[in-house]
Amino acid sequence: MKIDGMLSQLSEWLLGEGQENDIVISSRIRLARNLTGFPFITRATEQDRRSIRDTVQNVASEMFEKDSFYFVDLELLDSLDRTYLCERQLISRELVETDGARAALIDRNEKFCIMVNEEDHLRIHGMTSGFDPEKVWSRINEVDDKLESRLQYAFHNKYGYLTACPTNVGTGMRVSVMLHLPALVVSKEIDKVFRSLQKVNLAVRGIYGEGSQPVGDFYQISNQATLGRTEMELIEKVNNIVPQIVAYERQARDFLFKERYEIILDRCSRAMGLLKTARTISSIETMHHLSSIRLGINMGLLEEPDIPVINDLFLNTQPAHLQKHNGNELSQTERDIARAKYLRHKLGEK
Amino acid sequence: MKCQKCDKAATFHITELTGTQPLEHHLCEEHAREYLNESSEQNDPASTLTSTLSQGMAKQMSANKAATELKELDQQTCPVCGISFYDFRSRGRLGCPNDYDCFAKQLDALIINIHGVQEHVGKTPKRTGNDSNQRTFLIKLRRDLNEAIQLEEYERASKLRDKIKEIETE
Numbered sequence: 001m002k003i004d005g006m007l008s009q010l011s012e013w014l015l016g017e018g019q020e021n022d023i024v025i026s027s028r029i030r031l032a033r034n035l036t037g038f039p040f041i042t043r044a045t046e047q048d049r050r051s052i053r054d055t056v057q058n059v060a061s062e063m064f065e066k067d068s069f070y071f072v073d074l075e076l077l078d079s080l081d082r083t084y085l086c087e088r089q090l091i092s093r094e095l096v097e098t099d100g101a102r103a104a105l106i107d108r109n110e111k112f113c114i115m116v117n118e119e120d121h122l123r124i125h126g127m128t129s130g131f132d133p134e135k136v137w138s139r140i141n142e143v144d145d146k147l148e149s150r151l152q153y154a155f156h157n158k159y160g161y162l163t164a165c166p167t168n169v170g171t172g173m174r175v176s177v178m179l180h181l182p183a184l185v186v187s188k189e190i191d192k193v194f195r196s197l198q199k200v201n202l203a204v205r206g207i208y209g210e211g212s213q214p215v216g217d218f219y220q221i222s223n224q225a226t227l228g229r230t231e232m233e234l235i236e237k238v239n240n241i242v243p244q245i246v247a248y249e250r251q252a253r254d255f256l257f258k259e260r261y262e263i264i265l266d267r268c269s270r271a272m273g274l275l276k277t278a279r280t281i282s283s284i285e286t287m288h289h290l291s292s293i294r295l296g297i298n299m300g301l302l303e304e305p306d307i308p309v310i311n312d313l314f315l316n317t318q319p320a321h322l323q324k325h326n327g328n329e330l331s332q333t334e335r336d337i338a339r340a341k342y343l344r345h346k347l348g349e350k
Numbered sequence: 351m352k353c354q355k356c357d358k359a360a361t362f363h364i365t366e367l368t369g370t371q372p373l374e375h376h377l378c379e380e381h382a383r384e385y386l387n388e389s390s391e392q393n394d395p396a397s398t399l400t401s402t403l404s405q406g407m408a409k410q411m412s413a414n415k416a417a418t419e420l421k422e423l424d425q426q427t428c429p430v431c432g433i434s435f436y437d438f439r440s441r442g443r444l445g446c447p448n449d450y451d452c453f454a455k456q457l458d459a460l461i462i463n464i465h466g467v468q469e470h471v472g473k474t475p476k477r478t479g480n481d482s483n484q485r486t487f488l489i490k491l492r493r494d495l496n497e498a499i500q501l502e503e504y505e506r507a508s509k510l511r512d513k514i515k516e517i518e519t520e
Contacts, residue, residue: 034447036447036482036485036486036488037485037486037488037489037518038446038488038489039430039431039445039446039489039493040431040443040444040445040446040447041443042441042443042444042445043431043432043433043445043446045492045496047492048492119443141473144473145476148475148476148477149476149477152475152477152482152485153475154447154482155474155475155482156447156450156451156470157470158468158469158470159450159461159468159470160470160472160474161470161473162447162450164443164444165351165442165443165444166444166457166460166461166464167351167464169450169461169465169470170465170470170472171470171472171473173472198374224464225464225465225466226465227461227464227465227467227468227469227470228465228466228467228468228469228470228471229471229472230471230472230473231472231473
């Protein structure tokens with residue numbers, strides 16, 4: 001399958017580059033759009049879904065350079081490949097799990113992706129490494145303009161872009177920034193952060209978006225309201241709050257370094273020792289220890305590996321990625337063994 | 351958005367203004383009913399200001415006062431896509447763009463509750479669709495076509511097909 005080409009590369013948003021990259025993993029923006037002439041997804045017939053998919057595919061091949069994207073028909077993809085795309089955060093769980101005609105147009109450099117027939121007809125989302133929502137916005141705004149020059153979006157003079165759920169109406173835009181906050185978790189300050197975010201109407205979610213549990217101390221912060229503010233105002237709202245959380249996390253790290261040095265060094269060293277020597281390990285346990293190692297590197301407690309190596313491990317030790325590397329499906333027990341082997345290999349132990 | 355107490359869609363968005371801080375609750379119908387019953391038992395009704403979906407629709411629900419009016423609002427159906435407002439409340443998803451006009455009365459309060467405002471000020475498409483009513487009409491025509499086929503009314507189906515083709519090629 002053509003998506004195998006992705007295996008050899010690290011997604012752009014995981015390069016560990018960009019501003020504040022020791023704490024801000026990535027910045028993402030998504031736009032929800034629907035086409036006129038079709039009902040929203042819950043009322044769409046299979047014929048409607050196919051027409052929407054084909055229309056988007058035709059427009060994309062006109063508007064985007066040939067070979068610059070993959071057009072992936074989700075119905076033709078087996079469950080392992082669908083999960084694989086979800087683990088790379090290119091498509092949502094909803095797109096993996098639902099039935100019917102649906103697709104994803106994926107930029108070859110994984111800078112943006114368009115999900116077709118998810119909750120809305122189109123979900124355009126872009127991502128980049130580090131803290132830079134403006135860069136993502138200019139990228140997907142351009143994608144949106146290109147699509148809009150050929151497609152007619154459902155738009156209302158009062159309500160703006162119309163969406164299947166009124167929580168997304170208006171700009172249809174969700175700005176989210178993924179943060180790594182291990183020191184705030186260790187020092188049990190994280191709940192305070194959540195409470196203050198709720199007060200300013202920002203949402204906090206786990207790594208895979210709505211309804212997911214925080215794993216590996218990763219949190220996504222995003223806007224709740226989408227109507228009555230311009231796109232730049234929504235970005236500014238997130239932009240104003242993120243540096244405060246970053247500063248708070250740094251403060252917590254300083255405290256750990258000054259007051260809890262041995263304890264935090266012990267945690268990071270043990271995590272490294274464990275991942276270098278384990279013979280079988282679950283995905284959750286791996287994430288937990290990788291988070292400690294990442295913290296250790298950024299606090300100067302551990303000398304290696306480099307952050308891109310850690311990011312590679314976060315990505316490639318996930319179930320579908322392991323199986324794709326392995327070339328065939330693995331049982332859970334086999335995956336845990338393969339995961340431990342991959343970790344030992346990448347961390348320099350045989 | 352999911353209900354805070356179960357996996358169903360949250361169709362009631364309640365802002366409680368009794369304490370020092372406003373408290374937001376996002377609940378499914380069942381849990382909203384439970385919540386409102388609880389709060390009306392616990393609090394002095396005069397001091398409780400509860401703003402909810404459809405301007406206190408849930409309040410009416412617990413008071414059983416305007417049950418018929420609520421039922422009427424719930425049964426209102428979009429002529430284009432065929433969903434009732436009740437369908438939207440139980441699934442949390444609208445059926446077509448026309449629902450925003452058809453259920454405007456009910457949705458306005460909900461939208462204010464979620465976003466705090468009602469008017470879009472962001473990006474607008476450069477192509478303003480003058481024919482957007484026609485495009486919405488297409489949704490209805492396609493639905494009628496499916497119905498005609500199911501009822502084996504082939505003559506009607508053929509006419510509908512021609513009409514759809516006409517609008518699509520305009």
